[in-house]
Amino acid sequence: xxxxxxxxxxxxxxxxxxxxxxxxxxxxxxxxxxxxxxxxxxxxxxxxxxxxxxxxxxxxxxxxxxxxxxxxxxxxxxxxxxxxxxxxxxxxxxxxxxxxxxxxxxxxxxxxxxxxxxxxxxxxxxxxxx
Amino acid sequence: xxxxxxxxxxxxxxxxxxxxxxxxxxxxxxxxxxxxxxxxxxxxxxxxxxxxxxxxxxxxxxxxxxxxxxxxxxxxxxxxxxxxxxxxxxxxxxxxxxxxxxxxxxxxxxxxxxxxxxxxxxxxxxxxxx
DNA sequence: TGTCTGTTATACATATAATATAACAGTTAC
DNA sequence: GTAACTGTTATATTATATGTATAACAGACA
Numbered sequence: 001x002x003x004x005x006x007x008x009x010x011x012x013x014x015x016x017x018x019x020x021x022x023x024x025x026x027x028x029x030x031x032x033x034x035x036x037x038x039x040x041x042x043x044x045x046x047x048x049x050x051x052x053x054x055x056x057x058x059x060x061x062x063x064x065x066x067x068x069x070x071x072x073x074x075x076x077x078x079x080x081x082x083x084x085x086x087x088x089x090x091x092x093x094x095x096x097x098x099x100x101x102x103x104x105x106x107x108x109x110x111x112x113x114x115x116x117x118x119x120x121x122x123x124x125x126x127x128x129x130x
Numbered sequence: 131x132x133x134x135x136x137x138x139x140x141x142x143x144x145x146x147x148x149x150x151x152x153x154x155x156x157x158x159x160x161x162x163x164x165x166x167x168x169x170x171x172x173x174x175x176x177x178x179x180x181x182x183x184x185x186x187x188x189x190x191x192x193x194x195x196x197x198x199x200x201x202x203x204x205x206x207x208x209x210x211x212x213x214x215x216x217x218x219x220x221x222x223x224x225x226x227x228x229x230x231x232x233x234x235x236x237x238x239x240x241x242x243x244x245x246x247x248x249x250x251x252x253x254x255x256x257x258x259x260x
Numbered sequence: 261t262g263t264c265t266g267t268t269a270t271a272c273a274t275a276t277a278a279t280a281t282a283a284c285a286g287t288t289a290c
Numbered sequence: 291g292t293a294a295c296t297g298t299t300a301t302a303t304t305a306t307a308t309g310t311a312t313a314a315c316a317g318a319c320a
Binding site for chain 3: 012013014049050051052055070071072
């Protein structure tokens, strides 16, 4: 797997794990229907506890990114990730507002901020080409 | 004060408080040199503990938003907030990457995402006009 | 002398994060 | 049929984060 964790980060491990998998889907490194490692093997691979992996998987399931078959295993959601709805837009704005507020205070122009966003989008698109 | 807290939120109160003050600066509701309430009076106003306010103030001081005079009080930094540096850009990208990854998964186009950012910028600019 | 600052110190309750074991109930392969 | 594999559940423990409650200190100031 491509997953990299930072054990010094203040971000919880299960959150980092979620983000890594979501990023994998975004850059099409993981595609619909593809199998993910079992909670035990991934935990062993990453040197963390099985419950930490399970927590990440449960939340990814809850948010529609993956499917979990009780005795088969875990797969990226075959039907694709649910499209953004009103609630998601609201949540996204809640995330962006503090970030934009601080950027304004620190003298970043709107153009600079959007440019950074575009760079990140570019990074995901380049990731697609492997 | 204009500060609104959500006690049901998963976000810590001191974090919400920080964001509210930073947003106040961004929309120029708070300007350089302006005094902020004392830890005790703000805590009483908001119905929270003085240590919670103090924690927010300490972090805002650490990040250059405010100055704290030992026996005078708290003021918005008179010299303005420190400009964005390399470390800030890195931190900003770290915040945006997971957000953008999820948006891509949920079918948002780059244009839609940037449009949401622009809306938020617009909100702060309109806030300036009181 | 009070009253106001921020600061510091303790203590306490609760929640979250992460780990460590153990066991259960199905599936699948040998 | 047994062994190895799934996710799941349950318990327990440790550490850290969050928030509150008091209390006290030292300096400023009217």
